[in-house]
Amino acid sequence: xxxxxxxxxxxxxxxxxxxxxxxxxxxxxxxTLAQYGLGNITEGTIYPLLxxxxxxxxxxxxxxxxxxxxxxxxYALTPAGQQEFTQFQESFDALSGAVQQLFSACxxxxxxxxxxx
Amino acid sequence: xxxxxxxxxxxxxxxxxxxxxxxxxxxxxxxTLAQYGLGNITEGTIYPLLxxxxxxxxxxxxxxxxxxxxxxxxYALTPAGQQEFTQFQESFDALSGAVQQLFSACxxxxxxxxxxx
DNA sequence: GATAAGTATATTGTAATACAAGATAGTGCG
DNA sequence: CGCACTATCTTGTATTACAATATACTTATC
Numbered sequence: 001x002x003x004x005x006x007x008x009x010x011x012x013x014x015x016x017x018x019x020x021x022x023x024x025x026x027x028x029x030x031x032t033l034a035q036y037g038l039g040n041i042t043e044g045t046i047y048p049l050l051x052x053x054x055x056x057x058x059x060x061x062x063x064x065x066x067x068x069x070x071x072x073x074x075y076a077l078t079p080a081g082q083q084e085f086t087q088f089q090e091s092f093d094a095l096s097g098a099v100q101q102l103f104s105a106c107x108x109x110x111x112x113x114x115x116x117x
Numbered sequence: 118x119x120x121x122x123x124x125x126x127x128x129x130x131x132x133x134x135x136x137x138x139x140x141x142x143x144x145x146x147x148x149t150l151a152q153y154g155l156g157n158i159t160e161g162t163i164y165p166l167l168x169x170x171x172x173x174x175x176x177x178x179x180x181x182x183x184x185x186x187x188x189x190x191x192y193a194l195t196p197a198g199q200q201e202f203t204q205f206q207e208s209f210d211a212l213s214g215a216v217q218q219l220f221s222a223c224x225x226x227x228x229x230x231x232x233x234x
Numbered sequence: 235g236a237t238a239a240g241t242a243t244a245t246t247g248t249a250a251t252a253c254a255a256g257a258t259a260g261t262g263c264g
Numbered sequence: 265c266g267c268a269c270t271a272t273c274t275t276g277t278a279t280t281a282c283a284a285t286a287t288a289c290t291t292a293t294c
Contacts, residue, residue: 002212004252005126005279010216011252017219021226027271037215044253047273052251069270070260089220095119096213098154099127102134103206109138121281122250128281144242161282164244169280186241187289241290248283254276261270 002039013088014038015049016081019059025072026050050075058084119156130205131155132166133194136176137202142189143167167192175201 011033018024018032029050030041050073053059058081063071077085128150135141135149146167147158167190170176175198180188194202 002208002215003126006208006212008125008251008280009120009122010212014216014219017223020223025271026273036219037211038219042253043272044255044274045251047271048251048253051273066260066270068261070258070272072271085223091119091123092216092220094154095123095127096216098119099131099209099213102131102153102155103209106134106137106202106206125251125280142242143244159282160243161245161284162280164242165280165282168244183241183289185290187243187287189242236294238293239291242288243286245286246284248281250279250281252277252279254278255274257272257274259271261268263267263269264265 002037004039007039010092011038011041011045012049012053013085013092015046015053016058016077016085016088019075019077020082020085023074023076025074027072029075053081057081121156124156127209128155128158128162129166129170130202130209132163132170133175133198133202133205136192137194137199140191140193142191144189146192170198174198 014033014036015029018029021032024032026043026046030043030046033039033041050059050061054061054075057078059075059077061073061075064074066072131150131153132146135146138149141149143160143163147160147163150156150158167176167178170192171178174195176192176194178190178192181191183189
């Protein structure tokens with residue numbers, strides 16, 4: 001399981017990514033994230049996040065009927081949202097690269113300590 | 118620049134990693150993190166984090182004299198800290214893998230939309 | 235010897251955000 | 265009707281990165 005603290009700031013970018021795949025709604029986004037292995041994102045997380053994105057004009061929303069259950073609120077990226085997602089990708093790649101480099105240094109160090117025994 | 122929100126929960130694991138490289142102190146850890154490209158982690162971030170690690174028995178601390186400036190507080194990993202770092206590496210790899218997979222799907226989608234023009 | 239810069243640790247308060255818990259509501263099945 | 269599944273939203277809480285500030289030691293500069 002990915003710790004919830006580790007998701008901070010990353011989840012928002014991932015949600016933008018999921019929406020970029022196609023117009024979708026909160027409940028489905030939560031399931032899609034789980035499929036990608038990003039953990040079980042609950043309603044208390046996803047809906048405030050979506051309202052925040054909408055308020056910040058990164059996504060637009062419209063209600064559509066559903067064959068089963070209540071109306072769904074479908075989200076789509078705005079140009080600003082697309083730009084924000086591109087920037088998130090760059091930031092995450094930078095972060096990921098830096099952390100991987102640190103991990104490599106730690107692995108080397110551990111190997112040396114093992115050889116010293 | 119890596120956004121500060123993206124560091125949440127990741128910074129702690131990275132600090133454990135830096136300490137695993139060698140016994141070190143707050144000021145130097147901050148500089149080491151910057152060298153790895155993890156941004157400028159300020160005092161207001163690093164010292165509370167180190168106190169937290171110490172309180173949670175993930176690191177031990179001892180004061181040593183410095184040739185220049187006041188005493189330094191050197192930190193070393195406990196077995197629990199080493200274990201926590203290993204777990205952090207697994208979690209981060211899982212997260213990183215999931216996000217990269219999402220990015221790939223988004224890239225495919227963008228390429229298709231481009232071809233549709 | 236006063237002043238500033240670099241080294242070093244710590245505290246307080248603030249903002250961002252993931253999540254649990256619970257409310258509301260529609261559909262379909264036994 | 266009650267239960268499960270679908271679907272959205274709100275409230276309150278905990279975590280945590282960071283700015284700002286305080287403290288203190290050493291060395292160099294004026």
